[in-house]
Amino acid sequence: MSVGESGVSEFLRSYLTxxxxxxxxxxxxxxxxxxxxxVRPSRPGHEKLLTYExxxxxxxxxxxxxxxxxxxxxxxFVVFDVEAVFIFPWATQLERYGTFGLVEMGxxxxxxxxxxxxxxxxxxxxxx
Amino acid sequence: MSLVASSAAAWTAPxxxxxxxxxxxxxxxxxxxxLLVDLFTAERNKWLLSVLTGFTxxxxxxxxxxxxxHDDSVRSLFEGRYVVDEFSLVMKGLFLLAGYVIVLLSSAYxxxxxxxxxxxxxxxxTSLLGMVMMSSSRDLVSVFVALEFLSIPAYMxxxxxxxxxxxxxxxxKYFLLGVFASAVMLYGMSLLYGVANSTLLVDIGExxxxxxxxxxxxxxxxxxxxxxxxxKVSAVPFHTWAPDTYEGAPTPVTAFLSVASKAAGFIALxxxxxxxxxxxRDVWQPFVWVLSALTMTIGNVFALRQTNLVRMIAYSSxxxxxxVLMPLAVAGGAAGDAALRAVVVYLVVYAATNLGMFGVIxxxxxxxxxxxxxxxxxxxxxxxxxxxxxxxxxxxLAGIPxxxxxxxxxxxxxxxxxxxxxxxxxxxxxxxxxxxxxFGYYGNVMREVWMRPVPHGDNTPIVTPSSLQIxxxxxxxxxxxxxxxxxxxxxxxDIANLVGAFGG
Numbered sequence: 001m002s003v004g005e006s007g008v009s010e011f012l013r014s015y016l017t018x019x020x021x022x023x024x025x026x027x028x029x030x031x032x033x034x035x036x037x038x039v040r041p042s043r044p045g046h047e048k049l050l051t052y053e054x055x056x057x058x059x060x061x062x063x064x065x066x067x068x069x070x071x072x073x074x075x076x077f078v079v080f081d082v083e084a085v086f087i088f089p090w091a092t093q094l095e096r097y098g099t100f101g102l103v104e105m106g107x108x109x110x111x112x113x114x115x116x117x118x119x120x121x122x123x124x125x126x127x128x
Numbered sequence: 129m130s131l132v133a134s135s136a137a138a139w140t141a142p143x144x145x146x147x148x149x150x151x152x153x154x155x156x157x158x159x160x161x162x163l164l165v166d167l168f169t170a171e172r173n174k175w176l177l178s179v180l181t182g183f184t185x186x187x188x189x190x191x192x193x194x195x196x197x198h199d200d201s202v203r204s205l206f207e208g209r210y211v212v213d214e215f216s217l218v219m220k221g222l223f224l225l226a227g228y229v230i231v232l233l234s235s236a237y238x239x240x241x242x243x244x245x246x247x248x249x250x251x252x253x254t255s256l257l258g259m260v261m262m263s264s265s266r267d268l269v270s271v272f273v274a275l276e277f278l279s280i281p282a283y284m285x286x287x288x289x290x291x292x293x294x295x296x297x298x299x300x301k302y303f304l305l306g307v308f309a310s311a312v313m314l315y316g317m318s319l320l321y322g323v324a325n326s327t328l329l330v331d332i333g334e335x336x337x338x339x340x341x342x343x344x345x346x347x348x349x350x351x352x353x354x355x356x357x358x359x360k361v362s363a364v365p366f367h368t369w370a371p372d373t374y375e376g377a378p379t380p381v382t383a384f385l386s387v388a389s390k391a392a393g394f395i396a397l398x399x400x401x402x403x404x405x406x407x408x409r410d411v412w413q414p415f416v417w418v419l420s421a422l423t424m425t426i427g428n429v430f431a432l433r434q435t436n437l438v439r440m441i442a443y444s445s446x447x448x449x450x451x452v453l454m455p456l457a458v459a460g461g462a463a464g465d466a467a468l469r470a471v472v473v474y475l476v477v478y479a480a481t482n483l484g485m486f487g488v489i490x491x492x493x494x495x496x497x498x499x500x501x502x503x504x505x506x507x508x509x510x511x512x513x514x515x516x517x518x519x520x521x522x523x524x525l526a527g528i529p530x531x532x533x534x535x536x537x538x539x540x541x542x543x544x545x546x547x548x549x550x551x552x553x554x555x556x557x558x559x560x561x562x563x564x565x566x567f568g569y570y571g572n573v574m575r576e577v578w579m580r581p582v583p584h585g586d587n588t589p590i591v592t593p594s595s596l597q598i599x600x601x602x603x604x605x606x607x608x609x610x611x612x613x614x615x616x617x618x619x620x621x622d623i624a625n626l627v628g629a630f631g632g
Contacts, residue, residue: 074590097141100142110160121168
């Protein structure tokens with residue numbers, strides 16, 4: 001074993017730190033809220049009880065429905081996002097990976113393009 | 129910085145053995161072609177897709193054969209992360225042929241339904257590619273990628289009949305429990321990587337010794353990984369998704385899930401247990417023992433009470449999984465080779481028999497439009513061929529001697545007796561009792577076929593499409609030949625050496 005004699009206790013102790021942090025976080029936050037509730041005046045109003053939504057007045061219920069067609073955009077976004085995530089580091093090292101890298105990237109882009117072609121032929125790129 | 133600089137200087141393109149990867153490449157090209165052809169052909173030409181899928185699978189079988197004939201049998205790619213050995217070749221052959229039979233089983237079904245045909249073939253090929261990759265994966269990352277590769281298309285296939293509520297239910301249950309199992313397994317894998325500092329299964333095998341400071345973490349990792357695979361092979365108590373998914377999914381997909389998907393789960397389990405945890409057997413042997421005993425018994429007891437044929441087959445397939453687990457419960461000891469052989473033999477035989485079983489169900493349900501056991505009443509009187517075939521497959525599943533299922537059970541019991549420990553004998557007795565119980569529900573179906581009257585006196589003969597006839601022929605011949613000439617399948621078991629197993 002690479003860690004040495006007291007491996008288990010060290011291993012567990014490092015998790016103990018996480019536990020202490022958790023307890024400290026809960027206690028600290030609770031304490032602050034409790035102290036604040038002692039010193040602050042309590043004057044609830046309509047404006048104050050609104051759900052905070054980045055300064056915009058909330059509309060409708062919490063369980064509101066969103067347009068199902070947006071999931072196509074999410075999926076297509078993933079296609080291009082993954083493409084970018086892999087192409088960018090490859091492009092910075094283009095010369096090092098040489099022909100092998102070029103062919104590999106070609107295969108990768110082809111597979112992603114299949115997804116795009118599929119979306120195009122199924123007509124999901126048109127907003128009806 | 130120095131690390132980056134040194135690795136920057138050292139990069140060389142990996143040497144790729146294209147012959148070893150040929151089955152995967154053929155499948156990948158084939159599934160791209162199927163997808164593109166589906167997108168650019170008119171609806172009336174969509175029958176092309178099933179033909180293309182069949183040819184892709186046969187085309188991928190050719191390099192498997194040439195690799196098997198080639199003398200230097202072990203080809204190791206990517207520093208041992210992807211190994212083409214005899215074990216993987218036998219399993220690849222099994223997946224590709226099972227896939228071909230499933231294509232034959234489903235072509236009529238898919239043509240007659242008004243659902244998305246192109247996607248069906250594409251997803252089927254993708255899932256099979258994942259299974260073929262699984263046979264060769266010898267690294268935590270490639271095992272996991274292959275597992276997701278084969279599972280995700282299978283989730284979608286289960287929900288393929290989009291407007292049918294039961295099919296939706298099947299897909300959702302399969303998906304939720306599948307990703308849950310993946311999460312549990314990933315947690316176990318992360319612990320393994322933490323302990324071994326490597327994702328290569330053979331390296332992990334050297335680090336997992338259940339000794340020293342991390343014994344508890346190692347044991348936990350082994351248990352989590354086994355639990356993850358237990359979901360995939362629907363071992364009790366992780367089987368709850370199986371009956372609902374099997375009943376709700378389209379019947380050819382059920383055949384696919386219960387044969388190919390299950391076999392892939394078992395292969396992954398075997399590879400991980402034997403190459404990554406050979407020294408961890410004190411943890412997984414008792415665990416697999418309990419899983420096996422529970423799976424056989426509970427699967428059987430529930431199957432006895434079913435009135436729906438597909439649901440009965442679902443529980444029967446859970447119980448058959450217990451028989452595959454049975455030799456694995458002693459695989460870490462002296463009986464290791466016999467256990468590996470038993471698993472391979474059982475999977476081959478089970479695939480032939482169960483696919484045939486689903487072939488008959490598909491043929492009969494074309495007429496009866498029902499999957500109740502009672503709808504088989506008097507099958508022999510108006511469709512004697514199907515009645516005889518169904519009896520053969522049922523008898524093989526029950527393990528009656530001249531048929532394939534018998535040789536599978538024989539190999540499994542032989543592994544237990546080779547181990548010759550009290551626990552192995554106890555498990556063998558549980559297995560034997562379960563074989564007898566299983567005959568209860570298989571025999572019940574036979575009684576319907578041979579002795580009961582035809583429901584509503586409807587004696588119109590069944591028209592079986594030719595693709596289904598070929599599938600029934602292949603599976604029936606395989607079931608008979610494997611039973612009458614057990615040397616054929618035992619030979620496959622013998623050559624199926626898993627490189628790197630048992631820490632060797």
